[in-house]
Amino acid sequence: MRKNRAMTHSVAMLALDGVVGFDLGVPPQVFGAARADDETPYYSVTTCGVGGLPVRPERGGFLVTPDHDLTPLASADTVLVPGVSGGSTMVDGRVATEVTDALRAAHERGTRIISICTGASVLAAAGLLDGRKAASHWAWAKRLRRLYPRVEWDFEVLFMDDGDVLTSAGVAAGADLCLHVVRRDHGSAVANRAARRCVMPAWRDGGQAQYIERPVPAAHGTGTEQTREWALGRLADQVSLEELAEHARMSVRTFTRRFRDETGMSPRQWLLRQRVGHARLLLESTDLSVDVVARRSGLGSATALRQHFQQTVGVAPSAYRRAFRHP
Template sequence: MTHAIAMVALDGVVGFDLGVPPQVFGAARDPGDRPFYTVTTCAPGGRAVRPERGGFQVVPDHDLTPLATADTVLVPGVSGGPVLTTGRLDPEVTEALRAAHARGARIISICTGASVLAAAGLLDGRTAASHWAWAKRLRRLYPRVDWDFDVLFFDGGDVLTSAGVGAGIDLCLHVVREDHGTAVANLAARRCVVPPWRDGGQAQYIEQPVPAALGGGTEPTRAWALRRLAEPVSLEEMAGHARMSVRTFTRRFRDETGLSPQKWLLRQRVAHARLLLESTDLTVDLVARRSGLGSATALRQHLQATIGVPPTAYRRTFRQT
């Protein structure tokens, strides 16, 4: 028998998230080319829903009735709506999700679909993933959830959550891999023309801009240090440039950036190394020296600790041609 998946589409559904599961699970087939999964789309009352953008509507085939028998219930991401503004969810959806979970159905969310699960109370006391750009909002609305915005997805056994957009593909392939093994998942990935596995987490995709120039405080010293990333720059030298004592400079610096001078400088060096890996053909050793990290070993350690991937893997992913 095929594994039944019921997708719940709500107003503001992210079109990409809605389209990924039928593609990935539909590509998972046995040697006789028979599908391992069926995917149906549901909505409260069976009503049409409007995606976040694109100028079209989604007309589902079902109301929420399939959630009562589905083996897996999947909630795609949503953009806007009460779950991302007030923390409220339609009682009909809440009841259907809770009932599905209570009878043992596997629950999955993609991107901000985790906010729907959180609003239904299914993530209380659990670790969950979602898109990094919603971190502050989700932490404020759902403080009972242990949010992890560094990973591509989190497998909590009966409840699985993923980061944004493309990470939904990673999670769907993970589910196929857990259900039917690596060979089936790899073949499904090839059919979808996507990598069967991505190294690292979503930290490598998070925007971390350099703090805006304020024209005062420690900003001139930050600008001065940025021009010298390839050179050794000590805390004493930074404080001397700012004409402050080390203690005063460290306090002011932390007040303005939220980081100590040493951590801020390391972050800028790693960011510069990432830029060089993306935009040049310099060797890893030379990238490390030009970013002030010293050696390829040091760069590898810092990049692995910061974004979860080594320099070569990062370059393969992001190198501009």
């Protein structure tokens, strides 16, 4: 989706009882950080709710008073539903009729619909996820599958982009999805600047696994973070596993184990993701040929780039460039 630079894309967030405070607070930060070179904001974010009445978040001991009732859902460019806890959509699969009607009307009008975490339950209760692939927090997998069996749930990924409906896993994955939307709308340069403003990673692929019951190792200066930073500066080189382990001053076996504990993937898988991510950036922001992009991203050849790009992103490099290259 591309909009004229002079136009501001309106985002309406739907705050319901039990709203997750983090999910409600992140989108204005990420979208608010997406700005043109002259600091003109690309997005405006407002909050709405049933009757405009205050709602109580799941935790925190405070109330949230939306700016509006449900009216903004009728004109917003994007509707975003943050996570909810303890609401009827997570108990018996029901949602208020007025919410269902407003969401369905927005979707039928062509509005982009986004959910974060258990906000997907609201979309599912409204029937917007029937027959679609959707993501949500892994901890709610059993309940969501039972309540909404017509949805093709995927509780392994960080977020799911299904075109006009996008869903994410819990908490921080919502930030990843918002940044993905910025990148989809305005390209990597704008998204990267927004990420720097928010002090967050510029890109975590939606297909990356959620961190499911995996403890985070204590940071004692003996991890692999410095080696990962070192490798990012050498993506074009064919850095071997032995060289990575040597840089980290570990044996190959110890390095591989610690790397997987910290990132959730093997060094080879991680390097491939970083290389495909760098190729995406080059395709979006340069006119380099596919061969040159392949070499600079460390994928070697145009054939290898096409193969890995298709497997990871789902489209050919040339098609991706046509869709995401901004003048």
